[in-house]
Amino acid sequence: MAEKHQGRQTAALAHPPSVLSFANIGGRQEGRGPLSECFDQLSDDAYFGEKTWEKGEAAMQKAVVARALSRARLTPAEVDYILAGDLLNQCIGSSFALREFGIPFYGLYGACSTMGESLSLASLLIDGGFAQVCAAVTSSHFCTAERQYRMPVPYGSQRPPTAQWTATASGCVMVGRKGPGPYITHVTCGRIVDKGIKDANNMGAAMAPAACDTLCAFFRDTQTSPGEYDLILTGDLGALGHEIVTDLLKREGFDPGAQFSDCGLLLFDRQAQDMHAGASGCGCAAAVLTGYVLPGMRQGKWKKVLFAPTGALLSPTSSFQGESIPGICHALCLQSSV
Amino acid sequence: MAEKHQGRQTAALAHPPSVLSFANIGGRQEGRGPLSECFDQLSDDAYFGEKTWEKGEAAMQKAVVARALSRARLTPAEVDYILAGDLLNQCIGSSFALREFGIPFYGLYGACSTMGESLSLASLLIDGGFAQVCAAVTSSHFCTAERQYRMPVPYGSQRPPTAQWTATASGCVMVGRKGPGPYITHVTCGRIVDKGIKDANNMGAAMAPAACDTLCAFFRDTQTSPGEYDLILTGDLGALGHEIVTDLLKREGFDPGAQFSDCGLLLFDRQAQDMHAGASGCGCAAAVLTGYVLPGMRQGKWKKVLFAPTGALLSPTSSFQGESIPGICHALCLQSSV
Numbered sequence: 001m002a003e004k005h006q007g008r009q010t011a012a013l014a015h016p017p018s019v020l021s022f023a024n025i026g027g028r029q030e031g032r033g034p035l036s037e038c039f040d041q042l043s044d045d046a047y048f049g050e051k052t053w054e055k056g057e058a059a060m061q062k063a064v065v066a067r068a069l070s071r072a073r074l075t076p077a078e079v080d081y082i083l084a085g086d087l088l089n090q091c092i093g094s095s096f097a098l099r100e101f102g103i104p105f106y107g108l109y110g111a112c113s114t115m116g117e118s119l120s121l122a123s124l125l126i127d128g129g130f131a132q133v134c135a136a137v138t139s140s141h142f143c144t145a146e147r148q149y150r151m152p153v154p155y156g157s158q159r160p161p162t163a164q165w166t167a168t169a170s171g172c173v174m175v176g177r178k179g180p181g182p183y184i185t186h187v188t189c190g191r192i193v194d195k196g197i198k199d200a201n202n203m204g205a206a207m208a209p210a211a212c213d214t215l216c217a218f219f220r221d222t223q224t225s226p227g228e229y230d231l232i233l234t235g236d237l238g239a240l241g242h243e244i245v246t247d248l249l250k251r252e253g254f255d256p257g258a259q260f261s262d263c264g265l266l267l268f269d270r271q272a273q274d275m276h277a278g279a280s281g282c283g284c285a286a287a288v289l290t291g292y293v294l295p296g297m298r299q300g301k302w303k304k305v306l307f308a309p310t311g312a313l314l315s316p317t318s319s320f321q322g323e324s325i326p327g328i329c330h331a332l333c334l335q336s337s338v
Numbered sequence: 339m340a341e342k343h344q345g346r347q348t349a350a351l352a353h354p355p356s357v358l359s360f361a362n363i364g365g366r367q368e369g370r371g372p373l374s375e376c377f378d379q380l381s382d383d384a385y386f387g388e389k390t391w392e393k394g395e396a397a398m399q400k401a402v403v404a405r406a407l408s409r410a411r412l413t414p415a416e417v418d419y420i421l422a423g424d425l426l427n428q429c430i431g432s433s434f435a436l437r438e439f440g441i442p443f444y445g446l447y448g449a450c451s452t453m454g455e456s457l458s459l460a461s462l463l464i465d466g467g468f469a470q471v472c473a474a475v476t477s478s479h480f481c482t483a484e485r486q487y488r489m490p491v492p493y494g495s496q497r498p499p500t501a502q503w504t505a506t507a508s509g510c511v512m513v514g515r516k517g518p519g520p521y522i523t524h525v526t527c528g529r530i531v532d533k534g535i536k537d538a539n540n541m542g543a544a545m546a547p548a549a550c551d552t553l554c555a556f557f558r559d560t561q562t563s564p565g566e567y568d569l570i571l572t573g574d575l576g577a578l579g580h581e582i583v584t585d586l587l588k589r590e591g592f593d594p595g596a597q598f599s600d601c602g603l604l605l606f607d608r609q610a611q612d613m614h615a616g617a618s619g620c621g622c623a624a625a626v627l628t629g630y631v632l633p634g635m636r637q638g639k640w641k642k643v644l645f646a647p648t649g650a651l652l653s654p655t656s657s658f659q660g661e662s663i664p665g666i667c668h669a670l671c672l673q674s675s676v
Contacts, residue, residue, distance in 0.1 A: 008415075009442050011468045052659050080346075081527060088653065089427040091447045092661075095530060095651035099664045104347050104527035106455060107651070107666070109429045109447040117444060121459070128466020130349045189419060189442035192433055313433035313445070315426065321390050323430075326437045328445070 009214070010188040010221035016338045017126040018179030020074075020133065022290040023067035025060050027142065027168030029275075030287065033268040038291025039169075040067060046143055046168065054092060057141040060170035060283075061086075061097030064290075065137055068172040072133075076101040079174070080131035083118040085109050086139050086282055087166075089148060093139050103135065111311030112207075112236055113190070114138040115171060115286040116330030119307075122175045123184040123332070132177050139170035140281030149200070149316055162202040164238045164280035167267055171286025173294070182297045182305070186222055186333035190214040192313065194326040200319045204241020204264070204277055207310040210327030211237060212248035215308060218331045219254055226256045230302035233293065234329065235263025235285035235309040238277035239270065263288040263309065285309035297336045305334045347552070348526040348559035354676045355464040356517030358412075358471065360628040361405035363398050365480065365506030367613075368625065371606040376629025377507075378405060384481055384506065392430060395479040398508035398621075399424075399435030402628075403475055406510040410471075414439040417512070418469035421456040423447050424477050424620055425504075427486060431477050441473065449649030450545075450574055451528070452476040453509060453624040454668035457645075460513045461522040461670070470515050477508035478619025487538070487654055500540040502576045502618035505605055509624025511632070520635045520643070524560055524671035528552040530651065532664040538657045542579020542602070542615055545648040548665030549575060550586035553646060556669045557592055564594045568640035571631065572667065573601030573623030573647040576615035577608065601626040601647065623647035635674045643672045 023040050031042035041063065048056035048063075061084065069076065082101065085108035086093035098105055110117035118136035125131045143153050145166040151157040175184065193213045197206040211234045219225060226232060226249075237245055242262045249256050263285045264278035289307060296302055308331035314323070361378050369380035379401065386394035386401075399422065407414065420439065423446035424431035436443055448455035456474035463469045481491050483504040489495040513522065531551045535544040549572045557563060564570060564587075575583055580600045587594050601623045602616035627645060634640055646669035652661070 008418075054655055054659060055661075077346075085445075085447055087428075089655060090425075090449065090651065090653035092651070092653045092656045095664045095666075096656065096661065099530040099532045102529050105530050105666060106459065106527060107423075107447040107449075109423055109445040111428065111445075121444065124466060124468055125462060128462060128468065130462055130466065189444060191440050192437040192443050194437045313428065313430070315428035315430045317392055317427060318430045318434065321392060323393075323434065326433045328433075328443060 009217040010186055012186050013123060013127040013184060015127055016183035016185045017123045017175045017177060019182050019294055020174040020176040020179045021068045021071035022173045022294050023064040024171040024287045024290040025063050026287055029273060030167060030169050032273060035267055035291055053141055053143040054088060057093040057139050057144050058096040061093055061137055061139045064170045064172040065101060065135060068174045072174045074133060076103050079103045079133050079135050081106060081125055082135040083108055083121050084137040085114045087145055111313055112280055112282050113309045113311030113328050113330050114282040115289055116309035116332060119173055119332055120187040120330050123187055126175060126177055134175050135172060137172040138282040138286050140166050140283035142166045142168045145281060159276055160201045161276050162240050163276045164203060164264060164278050165275045166281035167279045167284040167287060169283030169287040171290035173290060182294060182334045182336050183338045184332055185335050185338060188214055188218040188331040190329040192326045192328050194324050196324045198324045200314060203280060203312045204238040205244055206325035207237055207312050207327035208241045208244035208248060211245045211308060211310045211329040214329035214331050215249060216252050226254050229304050229306045230259060232256055232260045232306040233263055235288060236280045237262045237310055238264040240277050303336045307332050307334060347555040348524055350524050351461060351465040351522060353465055354521035354523045355461045355513045355515060357520050357632055358512040358514040358517045359406045359410035360511045360632050361402040362507060362509040362625045362628040363401050364625055367611060368505060368507055370611060373605055373630055391479055391481040392426060395431040395477050395482050396434040399431055399475055399477045402508045402510040403439060403473060406512045410512045412471060414441050417441045417471050417473050419444060419463055420473040421446055421459050422475040423452045425483055449651055450618055450620050451647045451649030451666050451668050452620040453627055454647035454670060457511055457670055458525040458668050461525055464513060464515055472513050473510060475510040476620040476624050478504050478621035480504045480506045483619060497614055498539045499614050500578050501614045502541060502602060502616050503613045504619035505617045505622040505625060507621030507625040509628035511628060520632060520672045520674050521676045522670055523673050523676060526552055526556040526669040528667040530664045530666050532662050534662045536662045538652060541618060541650045542576040543582055544663035545575055545650050545665035546579045546582035546586060549583045549646060549648045549667040552667035552669050553587060554590050564592050567642050567644045568597060570594055570598045570644040571601055573626060574618045575600045575648055576602040578615050641674045645670050645672060
């Protein structure tokens with residue numbers, strides 16, 4: 001059971017759940033980027049052996065769940081809940097991937113914040129006494145996202161400099177009541193923040209206020225300051241969003257310092273890979289968490305990490321109807337020991 | 339904190355959270371049906387005062403949250419979490435409705451099972467000690483669903499007898515640590531079940547196996563039988579799905595009896611309103627729960643209710659790609675006293 005809330009948005013977990021295992025998979029561009037060594041598996045085939053990109057995205061989720069299960073020496077029957085979602089309409093990446101495992105399933109929609117949302121709810125269900133083991137999983141795919149949100153890929157449409165590139169990647173984390181760490185010590189549930197940005201090619205700017213809102217809530221609730229964290233990662237604001245949130249945080253009195261970065265800035269080499277503002281997609285934060293953050297924490301690189309994936313809660317329909325872009329950000333504090 | 343799990347899928351809540359308040363809203367067809375008296379508000383205007391159906395759907399969610407808050411004499415700042423989702427691509431019904439309340443938000447995708455999923459997670463967060471008050475909300479809209487899933491409404495396409503009619507409705511339940519009841523005593527998280535049904539005009543048949551799976555898990559886990567419940571409601575299987583799940587349950591040794599019905603059978607008069615197999619949509623189970631079940635329990639009509647909304651986790655894309663329809667069902671046990 002949780003301690004008394006330290007504040008309005010942050011739950012301090014009384015018995016911090018542990019990461020048991022994790023796994024990821026990436027596509028061609030991910031394999032050409034600076035984090036290529038961080039993937040368990042990279043596929044040059046955008047279909048991942050399937051007949052369509054959507055089925056390929058489901059295949060990615062299936063692969064990472066199977067690998068994370070095997071690494072934790074768990075059978076699906078030993079997992080109490082699986083929490084998952086993705087960017088596809090009606091989240092078919094998750095439902096078609098996970099139907100074979102037979103694990104009780106809560107489907108989520110948090111756009112690119114899904115890795116944060118799924119890991120948060122997994123941790124809360126365990127700390128609340130409802131589960132021994134939970135799985136948190138998400139994915140995104142450049143080709144499924146492009147044709148759904150923007151243009152059919154073969155059109156080769158021109159992208160403005162503020163545009164981000166949807167990662168073709170999936171990640172899964174198994175969380176349990178006891179384990180070797182890292183441990184999830186705090187969970188901050190974000191609020192929807194919409195400052196009126198309408199440019200669907202500038203999601204970083206749309207999501208930055210939500211990231212600021214959640215990070216400030218986290219620092220206030222936990223009475224800590226950015227300097228106490230070895231690494232603070234939003235995801236995936238990209239280059240412009242990262243600048244904006246840095247400014248916004250400073251205005252709120254929180255100078256995030258040099259340990260502040262963004263998953264969207266880490267996954268690709270923006271110049272060499274011509275990635276404009278950086279990476280995006282649920283798979284971006286999932287891959288950076290499972291390929292870079294968690295292994296780095298286990299290797300002793302960082303002891304205390306604040307992981308805060310961001311999501312843009314728009315749809316093509318809402319943009320066509322002239323709506324602005326609501327953003328959200330869910331944050332978790334990870335510690336290598338408790 | 340929960341007691342030790344009674345089984346693999348069902349959490350028995352140690353301190354059953356209470357319903358604090360509830361509210362709903364419906365459209366024209368809902369106002370012509372047998373439950374017309376069960377709505378707080380009915381609108382002949384399918385736009386609910388907005389310029390598009392999608393914005394109208396968001397307006398419905400906004401209205402029910404505001405009304406449920408006011409009935410419980412709560413401000414948004416007193417609500418710890420809001421859990422919501424809908425059928426629209428990227429769940430824009432929820433994100434655009436809820437952005438103004440500033441309540442920490444976990445977005446869900448459970449298709450027509452969303453009222454069950456949101457109420458389950460709300461109850462678990464409260465019983466786990468993470469919240470005093472949570473809101474569970476969802477909606478659906480005939481016109482937004484038709485144009486997204488099937489055909490533009492003005493085409494007037496012919497519907498087969500197995501087709502269901504998406505409810506234009508929204509419902510919200512405020513749940514708290516203490517209150518007058520009804521109380522949520524058990525929560526069963528469903529598994530994805532896919533028996534290969536591919537006909538998107540026969541969702542009842544596609545979801546029936548999931549409903550059977552979850553109901554059997556509930557009865558096994560709680561060591562109870564259908565006869566111990568005053569009302570058992572799946573939602574929204576419709577006429578054919580209801581027959582199928584009745585058969586499937588009997589085969590598993592659970593005769594659900596005369597108190598077994600389906601939200602999709604209650605909302606409309608199928609003959610007089612020409613509704614074919616019945617109602618569907620997230621709003622159907624939400625409206626039946628908030629307009630019929632909860633008021634009926636408070637009036638002493640039923641003491642022990644098993645509420646088990648069902649969802650079909652397909653998308654038009656998955657159907658175009660030849661995929662079958664995965665189903666899910668989340669169940670809750672509601673009791674008027676504990």
